Amino acid sequence: MSLGGAVLVGVLTAAQARINGQLGVRLEDGLVAGAVSFGSGLLILIVLSLALPVGRRGFSALVSGVRSGGIPWWMLAGGAAGALTVATQGIAVGIIGVSLFTVGVVAGQTVCGLALDRAGYGPAGIVAVTLPRVAGGALALVAVGIAVVGDGLSGIPLWLLLLTLATGVGVAWQQATNGRLKQRVGTPLTATLVNFIGGTLILAAAAAVHVAVVGTPAAAPTEPWLYFGGAIGVAYIVLSAALVAHTGVLLLGLGVVAGQLIASFVLDVLWPAPAGPGLVQAVAMVVVALLSVVVATVPWRRLRR
Numbered sequence: 001m002s003l004g005g006a007v008l009v010g011v012l013t014a015a016q017a018r019i020n021g022q023l024g025v026r027l028e029d030g031l032v033a034g035a036v037s038f039g040s041g042l043l044i045l046i047v048l049s050l051a052l053p054v055g056r057r058g059f060s061a062l063v064s065g066v067r068s069g070g071i072p073w074w075m076l077a078g079g080a081a082g083a084l085t086v087a088t089q090g091i092a093v094g095i096i097g098v099s100l101f102t103v104g105v106v107a108g109q110t111v112c113g114l115a116l117d118r119a120g121y122g123p124a125g126i127v128a129v130t131l132p133r134v135a136g137g138a139l140a141l142v143a144v145g146i147a148v149v150g151d152g153l154s155g156i157p158l159w160l161l162l163l164t165l166a167t168g169v170g171v172a173w174q175q176a177t178n179g180r181l182k183q184r185v186g187t188p189l190t191a192t193l194v195n196f197i198g199g200t201l202i203l204a205a206a207a208a209v210h211v212a213v214v215g216t217p218a219a220a221p222t223e224p225w226l227y228f229g230g231a232i233g234v235a236y237i238v239l240s241a242a243l244v245a246h247t248g249v250l251l252l253g254l255g256v257v258a259g260q261l262i263a264s265f266v267l268d269v270l271w272p273a274p275a276g277p278g279l280v281q282a283v284a285m286v287v288v289a290l291l292s293v294v295v296a297t298v299p300w301r302r303l304r305r
Helices: 002-027 030-051 053-068 078-119 131-147 158-185 188-214 229-247 249-270 279-297 300-304
Strands: none
Touching: 002 030, 002 078, 002 229, 002 249, 030 053, 030 078, 030 188, 030 229, 053 158, 053 188, 078 131, 078 158, 078 188, 078 229, 078 249, 078 279, 131 249, 131 279, 158 188, 158 229, 188 229, 229 249, 249 279
């Protein structure tokens, strides 16, 4: 059940990436697109936190924890990683496609997830770095390597690929941090609210500076679906914060990877981007990434017995 939830998080992440990427293309400004996405999600969370008893209790626990010092400042910083994710979606996905964005995130997420589990940073504590987990992580990196074979990436600047890698590192850290904050406040809803407050402030400031330097974005598109990115972000961050205590950081990340790659492949086939890997490479990436999840999650010792 937990692994299925992680796969769903990945599907939602891929859908949000495509929506925010297209909004960035239409506005001709990825930072403004990110601020719009996070701002709409924040409005949803404020309404839910006021309307639901669990939201009010969680916010009260948050205030008490911050005042007493039981909730340190770094537990409130997950929104910075969320801001980086949404900004990168708005800047990159419309150019390189969802699949290539996803495999860049996979690389950073896998390596960081292994390190965080070994250090005991996540809410599940120290999670042993077993051979199947290492092998699953290595296969996920192989899936990333498949993406860069051939001429599919010609013309794509290196900094854009490095930005997706940094986003993956941030996602793994954000999932672990949100899980720990959820333990302190008692609900993933409040942990998600904290993320969206921080992310909205960061993106709004960055977008304001960018507009002041390069000028106003293009006219806002009228299609309603281009503004669903914030609502989708609320859903997958709440799910991630609730699941990570049961899965560990790496397993959650690998399940998310599987969902992301499957959904990314479908989206890129139906709606190709200007750059990115070809169809054969995309199929190979999905197969290898799914194999990485199987290798990391199957109870091999129990099967041998």
